[in-house]
Amino acid sequence: MESDKVPLTMAGAVPLYEQYESLTPTFPVARVVSRLLSSVPVEYLRGLQSIVLTDSTRASAKKLRVSGRTIREKHCLAFYHVATPKRSAWIELFVDNIVAEWPSWAIRLSLLRDVVLAKTLFHEIGHHIEASVRGRRPDDAERYAEIWVKKLSRGYFRKRYWYLIPLILPLSYAWTRIRRSSYNKEPSPTPTHSDVLFSDPRSTQRTK
């Protein structure tokens, strides 16, 4: 997928592409994703052909079942496209849906941009680690992906934001409040979210 085009950047060993149809990002998304990826051990990215940053206009209105919920493809945050005999695995992030969950002022803060993108990106990389690197497809793949979000986030945030470690508890509390107040102002037509920091059934994996 996308191998005929020139990648925007190489994030570690993985080519990163930006292909938006109706979105003009208000911050350098590729730079954030690239920085997050550089914290992931290279062996976990083995076999990952590319990461594509795009918007949900490229997705269809088809319905999917994810973690017991029905959701339209165009409302998803991201997909992990499992490798097939014809192509390697790749990741697709719908940046408009990812940032739409947060107030615009929050996205101006570097820390929050990192958190917002990390939770979806690392979830999809978690699917890749399980499916391609470890060669297993557990029934509760979503739960495993969330475990990887925590592991990979811990490494990244400890290194980049070490000076905030004493503030983790108050920041987590503020973070939950920001998300809740954002939902209250603009109720989403999509399924409700968990209040758990790194849990969202809308980032999932696809087998076709």
Ligand SMILES: [Zn+2]
């Ligand atoms: Zn998932």
